[in-house]
Each structure stands twice: as structure tokens, then as C-alpha cells.
Amino acid sequence: MNLDKSKKRIAKRAKMGFQGFPTISLTYYGKTTSHANEVMIEFVLEEGADTQVERFSSKIDAREDEVIQSAIVKMIERSEAKTVVQIDGVLIAA
Template sequence: MQLEKSKKRISKKVKMGFQGYPTLGISYSGPSADLATEVALEFVLEEGVEPLTEKFSTESDIREDETVQSAIVKTIERSGARSVTLHEGVKCNSAN
């Protein structure tokens, strides 16, 4: 699947808002606000249940990695997620 097509499909699902459970949360993190090298997917089957987390990481910007973005789309489809949230921005993992 092409990168732009994957991004568009994820964005469309996010724009739909809360449609019920199960939900899938997507959050990016990295060494700076400009570079995301990790993505965490949090799947919640129903309200009050602990999320299941899956992480992917790369050396380059993961938001521009076609394979990872396609994997996110496949995860949305296969999990049956009715709602998808995308946490805006990149959480910095800088070591203190």
C-alpha cells in the first residue's frame, strides 16, 4: 500500500471520532518534536479494560515509513477497531 494512501486511510478513521469500542490509539515518540522514531498502538477492547500495546520503531521518521504505516492500517482492519485516535505531535524521549 502506498504511503499517502495509508496516511489518508488512518486520517479518515481518526476524523470519524468516537464510534464505540474497540478503540485503537496511535501515538508517536522520538528524540525531538521533529523526528518520530517510534509509534505505539494501544488497543482497548472495552471500557475499563487495560490496553494492549504494540510498538514499532525505526531509525528514520516512522511517519514516513510505508511499511509501518501500512501495518497500522492492517492493524485497524484486523482488530475491528471502531474508533481510532491519533495523539497530535511527537512525544520527546530525551534523556535527562
């Protein structure tokens, strides 16, 4: 899937706000706030359920990695997530 198309689909779902469960949360991490070399995806099936975590790493910026962004879209679709939360910016990895 095209990188721009993937990013737009994720952003559109994130702008919808809370729509119920299941939920997927996306958090980008990096050594600096300008370069994300890792993305953490958290999936919650229902309220009170355990969180399932998946991480992807990239040598380039994970936000610009077509493979990672396409995989995120597929995870959203396959899990039938009603809510997508995308944390703005890049958090500094400890």
C-alpha cells in the first residue's frame, strides 16, 4: 500500500475519537523528537482486558516506513478496531 494512503487512513481513524472497543493505540519512540525509529502498537479487545503489545523498529523514520505503515493499517482492519489513538510526536526512548 502507498505510504501516503496508509498515513491518511491511520490519521482519519485517529481523528474520529473514541468509538468503543476494540482499541489500537500507536506511540512512536526515538532517540530524538524528530526521528522515530520504533513504533509501539497496543491493542485492547474490551474494557478491562489485558493489553497486547506489538513493536516495530526501523533504521529510517518509522513514520515514513511504508512497510510499517501498511502493517499498521492491516492490523487495524483485521482486528476490526473501532477506536484508533495516535500519540502526537515522538517520545524519547529511555
